[in-house]
Amino acid sequence: MNDSKNKNTPSTEPTKAELEILQVLWRHGPSTVRFVNEELNQQKREVNYSSTLKLMQIMFEKGLVRRDESQMKHKYESAVEESVTKNLLLNRFVDTLYEGSATNLMLQLLGNQKTSKEEIEAIKALIRNLETDQ
Secondary structure: OOOOOOOOOOOOOOOHHHHHHHHHHHHHOOEOHHHHHHHHHHHOOOOOHHHHHHHHHHHHHHOOEEEEOOOOOOEEEEOOOHHHHHHHHHHHHHHHHHOOOHHHHHHHHHHHOOOOHHHHHHHHHHHHHHHHHO
16 A cells, blocks of 8 residues: 555545545445445445545545555555544534533533433443543
8 A cells, every 4th residue: 555644643634525435444444446436325325436536536645545556446545543533523523613612512412412321321431430530
């Protein structure tokens, strides 16, 4: 694989469409454009093969994916770690919409959603763990 970027930090923030492609690559590993396009068509919406190809080429140029050109069918893989990318996007989201307050995010989220007993127990356990770490 061409490896010009490290997997720790995305060079740029992925767009929504790029994030959909990254999610396929994170879930399935190195994949052809055809496979990614078929997954997007099954999971999301109808996407033309040429649009997926162009977007993956742009993602390669941006350093979001790597491309293995050693075979006839090129395979792409994520050049950024899933957890790092999700943390970056979540932090930006909380900073932008909730002025950096995770509390405000959680209060709105729990107030807007039907939260199950199991989810509430998991949240309580997480809070207990956070309290004991302090």
